[in-house]
Amino acid sequence: MRLDKYLKISRLIKRRTVANEACDAGRVLVNDRPAKASAQVKAGDTIEIQFGGGKNVKVEVLEVKDTVRKEDAENLYKYL
Numbered sequence: 001m002r003l004d005k006y007l008k009i010s011r012l013i014k015r016r017t018v019a020n021e022a023c024d025a026g027r028v029l030v031n032d033r034p035a036k037a038s039a040q041v042k043a044g045d046t047i048e049i050q051f052g053g054g055k056n057v058k059v060e061v062l063e064v065k066d067t068v069r070k071e072d073a074e075n076l077y078k079y080l
Contacts, residue, residue: 001064003030003047004037009065011073012049012057022049046080 001009007019007028022028023037029048030039041047041061048058059077068076 001041001066002037003028003035003039003041006041006061006064006076007047007049009068009073010076011070012047012059012077027051047077 004016004019004023007013007022008016013019013022019028020037023035023039026034027050028035029050030041030045032046032048041064043061043063045061046058047061048056050056058080060080061077063076065076
């Protein structure tokens with residue numbers, strides 16, 4: 001699955017266009033490397049998102065699904 005789509009479905013970032021912009025700005029790292037929005041994400045990958053104000057979020061991908069209910073979105077990753 002594409003990185004920008006995963007970020008939206010997992011609700012780590014609310015909108016896909018915002019996820020796309022964050023990737024283009026180099027603020028999203030997959031396995032400690034800057035990643036483009038089109039990078040493929042699979043279970044076991046680590047994703048680090050650098051938000052404004054110095055806040056970083058680091059998660060491990062547990063599962064990749066095309067659709068998920070809002071209540072189940074947190075089951076797709078775990079915080080590190």
